[in-house]
Amino acid sequence: MHTPTADPTRDNRFSALVRKRWSVSLTLTAIMLAIYYGFIAILAFRPDLFAARVGAHMTVGIPVGLGVIIVSWLLTGIYVRWANDDYDTDVESLKHAMRENRE
Amino acid sequence: MNTFATTIGQPNATSIAFFFVFILGTLAITWFAAKKSRSASQFYAAGRSVTGWQNGMALAGDYMSAASFLGIAGLVSLKGYDGLIYSIGFLVGWPIIMFLIAEPLRNLGKYTFADVVAYRLSQKPIRIAASIGSLLTVCFYLIAQMVGSGMLIKMMFGLPYETAIIAVGAVMIAYVLFGGMLATTWVQIIKAMLLLAGATVMVGMALSRFGFDVTALFDAAAKTYGDNVLNPGGLVANPLDALSLGLALMFGTAGLPHILMRFYTVPDAKTARKSVFYATGLIGYFYVLTFIIGFAAMVLVGRDMIGSVDKGGNMAALLLAEVTGGTVFLGFIAAVAFATILAVVAGLTLAGATTLSHDLYVNVLRSGRSSEEDEVKVAKRATVGLGIVAILLGLAFKGQNVAFMVGLAFAIAASANFPALLLSIFWKGTSTSGAVASIVTGTVTSVVLIVLSPTVWVSVFGNPAPIFPWKNPALISMPLAFAAGWLGSVLVPDAKARSLYDAQQLRNYLGVGAE
Numbered sequence: 001m002h003t004p005t006a007d008p009t010r011d012n013r014f015s016a017l018v019r020k021r022w023s024v025s026l027t028l029t030a031i032m033l034a035i036y037y038g039f040i041a042i043l044a045f046r047p048d049l050f051a052a053r054v055g056a057h058m059t060v061g062i063p064v065g066l067g068v069i070i071v072s073w074l075l076t077g078i079y080v081r082w083a084n085d086d087y088d089t090d091v092e093s094l095k096h097a098m099r100e101n102r103e
Numbered sequence: 104m105n106t107f108a109t110t111i112g113q114p115n116a117t118s119i120a121f122f123f124v125f126i127l128g129t130l131a132i133t134w135f136a137a138k139k140s141r142s143a144s145q146f147y148a149a150g151r152s153v154t155g156w157q158n159g160m161a162l163a164g165d166y167m168s169a170a171s172f173l174g175i176a177g178l179v180s181l182k183g184y185d186g187l188i189y190s191i192g193f194l195v196g197w198p199i200i201m202f203l204i205a206e207p208l209r210n211l212g213k214y215t216f217a218d219v220v221a222y223r224l225s226q227k228p229i230r231i232a233a234s235i236g237s238l239l240t241v242c243f244y245l246i247a248q249m250v251g252s253g254m255l256i257k258m259m260f261g262l263p264y265e266t267a268i269i270a271v272g273a274v275m276i277a278y279v280l281f282g283g284m285l286a287t288t289w290v291q292i293i294k295a296m297l298l299l300a301g302a303t304v305m306v307g308m309a310l311s312r313f314g315f316d317v318t319a320l321f322d323a324a325a326k327t328y329g330d331n332v333l334n335p336g337g338l339v340a341n342p343l344d345a346l347s348l349g350l351a352l353m354f355g356t357a358g359l360p361h362i363l364m365r366f367y368t369v370p371d372a373k374t375a376r377k378s379v380f381y382a383t384g385l386i387g388y389f390y391v392l393t394f395i396i397g398f399a400a401m402v403l404v405g406r407d408m409i410g411s412v413d414k415g416g417n418m419a420a421l422l423l424a425e426v427t428g429g430t431v432f433l434g435f436i437a438a439v440a441f442a443t444i445l446a447v448v449a450g451l452t453l454a455g456a457t458t459l460s461h462d463l464y465v466n467v468l469r470s471g472r473s474s475e476e477d478e479v480k481v482a483k484r485a486t487v488g489l490g491i492v493a494i495l496l497g498l499a500f501k502g503q504n505v506a507f508m509v510g511l512a513f514a515i516a517a518s519a520n521f522p523a524l525l526l527s528i529f530w531k532g533t534s535t536s537g538a539v540a541s542i543v544t545g546t547v548t549s550v551v552l553i554v555l556s557p558t559v560w561v562s563v564f565g566n567p568a569p570i571f572p573w574k575n576p577a578l579i580s581m582p583l584a585f586a587a588g589w590l591g592s593v594l595v596p597d598a599k600a601r602s603l604y605d606a607q608q609l610r611n612y613l614g615v616g617a618e
Contacts, residue, residue, distance in 0.1 A: 018612055025202045032202070036195045040349050043188065043335045044342035050184075051334040057322040059333040065187040066394070069194055069387045073380075076201045080380045083206075084373055091613050 017090050024082055028075055039068055110430050111412060111421055112261050117434030125442050126274060132289045133282035140283030143475045146482055147214040147457050149284040153368040157292055159381025162365050164291030165450040167298060167389055169443045170251055170509060177416030179397020180409050183332030186397055190390035192349055196356025197383040201376065204357055207528045208366045209375040210610055210617040216363040216520065217462045220527045223603035224535040226471065230462045232542040236519035237360040239546060240512050241455040245448060247508035249497030252444040258418065259437045268497040275449045276490035279456065280483055284368060287449050294446040299385065301439045302392040308427035309399035317395065323402045332401065347578035354581065355513030358520030361454035372614055396420050403427065452489050459485035507558035510575055514553060518545030518580035526588045528611065531604040537592030545584030552576030
């Protein structure tokens with residue numbers, strides 16, 4: 001496979017962009033997996049942790065469960081914030097640079 | 104706790120009135136949308152003109168089925184805390200969609216997720232394999248929705264099952280056939296608004312009995328039924344089974360054709376991301392509401408009453424509506440549940456019709472050379488065909504235990520659709536044989552293992568013991584699909600696919616050339 005040097009995928013800025021996107025995507029994915037499968041693991045192995053009482057009739061499990069829902073949504077919010085501001089700005093400037101190169 | 108005489112199952116004037124207003128309103132929208140459903144891009148993707156907020160509502164509308172509304176509220180009302188485990192499982196797939204596949208889908212595809220899988224591979228074998236995965240997912244999901252809707256309408260309005268099924272099928276065909284994606288999108292948006300508003304009002308009215316203090320509600324539940332209702336129960340007795348179900352729910356969501364198709368209705372990746380953010384928020388909010396509705400029904404209606412109307416607890420939300428807001432509010436919520444079913448089956452039918460026409464007819468039968476006019480004609484015929492199939496399936500499975508079918512749809516989506524999609528986007532070495540092997544392995548193992556599992560082998564066939572111990576096969580079928588994808592790619596590499604990877608990357612990460 002010989003690729004011409006004008007190939008933008010060989011451009012350092014492009015590979016840096018791809019790396020950055022992956023590090024953000026994979027970090028957030030890892031957090032999500034850890035939260036969800038951690039939740040399932042507690043249910044399966046230590047349900048007594050969720051049965052602990054906070055106050056008279058409130059268990060730990062209810063706020064934690066609802067918390068998982070809220071945190072999942074916040075994670076998508078963090079990603080959108082990053083992608084629509086930071087990442088898209090980089091993409092635009094890279095595309096601009098590629099056009100300049102061609103001319 | 105005093106039981107009351109419920110009017111569920113008798114024709115309810117408000118319900119019928121609401122229901123007709125909804126049908127007339129949505130058919131009017133369909134009529135307006137018909138002018139804008141002529142080209143392929145209009146019919147499949149609403150001309151890519153949907154805004155982030157609208158698509159977020161529509162995604163939520165596509166995803167929040169009557170089964171999740173009535174089913175999860177019922178589960179919570181009878182089992183307490185355990186219902187929340189399902190809600191969370193159904194929600195956590197959305198961040199995964201966002202982080203891993205929303206942008207590549209939007210940037211690489213045209214109308215279906217098979218476009219993305221086939222982007223740099225040999226069109227025909229991939230399209231055939233991906234279509235099988237898609238159509239099976241859609242069909243099992245459709246059967247579950249149709250049979251559920253027939254039973255639900257019979258219970259709510261006292262209509263005969265067959266009449267209910269034919270009515271749902273006919274209205275749904277009208278939406279999709281005449282209004283395409285644009286009408287389907289608006290049906291989803293209206294339904295999502297009605298469902299969220301109805302559930303919010305119901306929670307408000309229920310909590311008003313507890314001085315708007317949620318802890319007082321949990322308190323009352325624990326006092327009546329013992330502290331155990333607030334604790335995790337036996338739903339996840341087997342850790343591996345729980346993990347398997349968790350995988351199917353999480354990655355199945357990221358492989359549902361009717362959900363993935365929605366990413367093509369927005370103009371670009373930026374809007375696609377925003378719409379996932381809105382959808383996740385709306386769906387999360389909805390699941391918090393169903394959890395509270397379940398507990399409120401447990402306390403205000405009572406488990407005996409809920410169980411006597413329907414063993415599975417599916418009428419809990421409707422009974423709560425009746426207790427809190429009388430027959431008028433019951434009528435409204437029943438009409439909303441009906442609208443919910445209609446919207447979901449319309450979304451599924453459109454996804455199935457798009458697969459039949461765009462993936463199979465255009466890209467397999469006509470090798471990608473077909474006029475747009477022809478393509479839309481085929482899509483419309485496929486819509487009518489699928490609608491009739493849905494009606495026939497609904498009639499054929501009358502009275503059958505179809506609860507396992509949603510699980511099966513999610514298992515196939517997680518094992519057949521998701522791994523192939525991920526491999527084709529992110530692994531340079533993915534070859535045509537690898538992707539086909541992955542889809543076929545995922546489909547076959549999930550179907551076979553579900554048949555041998557307790558849900559079918561014992562509950563449906565009545566055998567004494569299951570051959571496969573878990574209720575959901577994803578923990579086996581999903582890794583196998585990835586392994587088959589890797590093995591097939593290593594054994595039969597694909598130089599062309601490898602050489603096209605760089606161009607695909609540019610389009611994936613920068614959106615260069617995205618439609």
